[in-house]
Amino acid sequence: MIETIIIDGLAFTLPMFIMAIGGIFSEKSGITNLALEGMQGFGAFFGALAAVLLMQNMDAASQIPYYVSFAAAMIGGILFSFVHIALCIKFKANQVISGVVVNILAAALTSFLTKRLNESLFSQPSNKFVLGTSARFSVPVLFDIPVVGAIFTNIYPFEIMIIIIAVIMWYVMYRTPFGMHLRACGDNPHAADAAGINVNRVRTIAIMISGGLSAIAGMSFAYSISANFSPDIYLGYGYLSIAAFIFGNWSILPTLGACLIFGFARSGGQALIQQLGMPSAFNDLVRILPYVLTLFLLIFFSRHNNAPRALGEIYDKGKR
């Protein structure tokens, strides 16, 4: 049973983690980002569309649609992030409202487009793109180790991809000049500006990164938990990853810890219900576990939080 908890837990944790990293990039640059939910959904829509189009003309066993879909999802997520960029940076709108707008827009737009495209492309009145779950693999030798071996068992390829990208993003954030500029923009954009950094450009790139990374998460969910793309992708995982990076104090490594807690709370709860032989209706109850946990963590950890100082502030060059 522990093995199942670990396997399912990681499959859920990692997409959430990469989405949270996207959120950290945006917020560390000073832009409040509630739009993760919408960006992961829109990204997944884009990727799923690419996948179903390719699958039509390809061998069923081919892995190409799978990988292409992730690339397409990232493009979709980045494109959609421009809504948030336009509202927050170009039009200097309130960033919270902009985030909510992006989320609502994504949900409405993708479910409309999914239905229309299904009708016109495949003449099927359906609101989903059926993808199936991704193939999984186990690492030879390592998966034989008791308990810990579960980490190397039944891995989705996207998990490996996420880990590689996460390491790269960590490096970008904490070791490169760009990362240094980005974090400065979120603490004191005036200081960054005075140092010759183009604050709006850095923030634009940061939001694009959050769009791209969220899309990877959305695509991962579509290929694992739901096995298709449908409006069900908007289950609130985007909000959960926001909670995760807030508990992680806007730092990448502690955020991984928070994501692991959420992931294992979810898979642990599901395993428990199976173990106790409870009716599957209780599965829905388990889904709220991470959120209940969020409530409690909020109570205990909120006061230790250090949000980026300029978070949510509209940057106006002339104002001092």
Place this chain on the structure above:
Amino acid sequence: MDNSGYMIEMRHITKRFPGLIANDDISLGIKKGEIFALLGENGAGKSTLMSVLFGMYEPDKGEIYIRGEKVKITSPRHATQLGIGMVHQHFCLVSNYTVAENIILGSEPKKRLLGIIPKVDIKKANADIAALSEKYGLKVDPTSVISDLNVSTQQRVEILKMLYRDAEILIFDEPTAVLTPQEIEYLLDIIRGLRDVGKTVIIITHKLEEIKLVADRCAVLNRGKLVDILDVASTSTSEMARLMVGHEVSFSSDKTEANPGETVLKVENLTVKGEMGHDAVKNVSFEIHSGEIFALAGVSGNGQNELADTIAGLRDCIAGKIILNGTDITNMPIRKRIEAGVAYIPEDRHNVGLVLNFPLRDNLALKRYYKADFSKHIVMDKKALSDNGNRLITEYDIRSSHGNSTITAAMSGGNQQKAIIARELDLKTPLIIFMQPTRGLDIGAISNIHKQIIAERDRGAAVLLISLELDEIMDCADTIGVIFDGQINRIAKASELTVNEVGRFMMGVTDGGESA
């Protein structure tokens, strides 16, 4: 090409803002390797002129020559490329970055891992900055985080930031406003050192003593116009003051003998915890009578803030009593305290004294808005607020661009302070606490406030004046208390103490003090 030999030459600079001319046809030249002071009252146009030089504002008219070449400075970035650096009054630092990270920000030393992957070379940065701080005698640890440093160290970081970028022209905007006397001395030494290695230094200030101490030449500005350029060594401070204000200034306030009456405020064995959890105020007792100015002297951070906040009700005490006119107000909520008769002019104008985004009239009614004269049932009476605002604006000569509806944040510091003082004095309370009432204000405004403090005393109020400026204490006080490390170690009539004695007690020296 220009052969005047000036490092910087500004010709006929004019800068207008809606409703005022900040700089009116100003021409001046600054030589390489001199310390040049810009003297003027608040709003005289000193900062605007330097903002023009630093590329933050574009002048409406006029030309700038740097090293003899005509330039059009379009942005601070451009100014930096021209070798101009500026330390602003409000520092521009990333609070969660280290000293080194702040200094290199925007021009980081880079390494390439495996020849391609960019990496900030923080080791090199730390070493470079340690060397730089050694070279100019600016003590800082490159690896400490900005938010852990005091203002004086943060200022040194700002200076290093300019030096790291090879600035040759260094502009300081009111550099001493936030420093203690010892820190000021240290800074002035640094500035002299910078001149001696050939940097050109410009200081914006309204403190005459500092100009006298460091500057070589000094331009006096008044209401946007250049009054004169003086050779500092051959000009007296009173002459500078006269030019700056535009009329004769008397340095000592005319004050009649105090005529103390009943005890108004009695503080008994008060102990207050500070931010860090230590006892900031320790077992303090004193009394203030009606018609008396009790001035509390002390070096910054010795418990003054905590003491004033506790009497005003912003902070709780852990032991002791505060008695106002015979009533124990120790645990009284703030509104009741105000009604019982405590007026408070706080040190932090922006965060404690005012709601910056409110129009002036609302700020002027901040302590009375809920009363029947301003509210009809649950609705505020805008006309009553306006009338009250206009009355105080006239009475206290508060200047603002749009009368009582000016957003307070848009007003100058001096006028913001006038607004707070107007609001508090208008309460006509038996006790008034002035905490650093003249901080950052110019001579004219300071002498006005001193007159008001004395007028309140003559009305019969008990005045608690807390100040870091020893001159202010000596000028206004009837009774002087000296606070050191949370304890009042001397209380005496002002006439019985000399400046030097007060200064000694401020440093915690108690022996030999009894001779007074």
